[in-house]
Amino acid sequence: MKALKKIEENAGLKIYNLGTGVGYSVLDIVKNFEAATGVKIPYVIKPRRAGDIATCYSDASLAEKELGWKAENGIKEMCEDSWRWQKNNPNGYEE
Numbered sequence: 633m634k635a636l637k638k639i640e641e642n643a644g645l646k647i648y649n650l651g652t653g654v655g656y657s658v659l660d661i662v663k664n665f666e667a668a669t670g671v672k673i674p675y676v677i678k679p680r681r682a683g684d685i686a687t688c689y690s691d692a693s694l695a696e697k698e699l700g701w702k703a704e705n706g707i708k709e710m711c712e713d714s715w716r717w718q719k720n721n722p723n724g725y726e727e
Contacts, residue, residue: 634699651690652703664711 638646662673680686695701705713 634701638699646698648695648699648701649690649692650695650701650703651692652706653689653692654706655687655689656707660707661711664707665715667708668711668715 659675659677662675666673692701692703
């Protein structure tokens with residue numbers, strides 16, 4: 633809603649990164665989804681592929697500055713919310 637209000641103030645295109653500003657590893661995601669689902673997720677740790685970046689995260693400071701928006705959830709809550717949505721919508725969005 634804050635982004636829509638910003639459109640009313642200012643015509644034109646503006647792009648905002650939305651995120652926590654914290655990077656998570658694939659293993660962080662796996663472990664948090666295991667906790668959210670109660671299911672052990674099989675995985676194999678392999679070397680990083682050529683070209684893979686070591687870290688990646690968003691800088692949401694512009695969204696905070698201009699929209700007053702700041703992420704409120706961490707990885708645990710994000711995985712729990714994702715799993716809850718998937719359980720409630722096993723076929724995805726209905727048309």
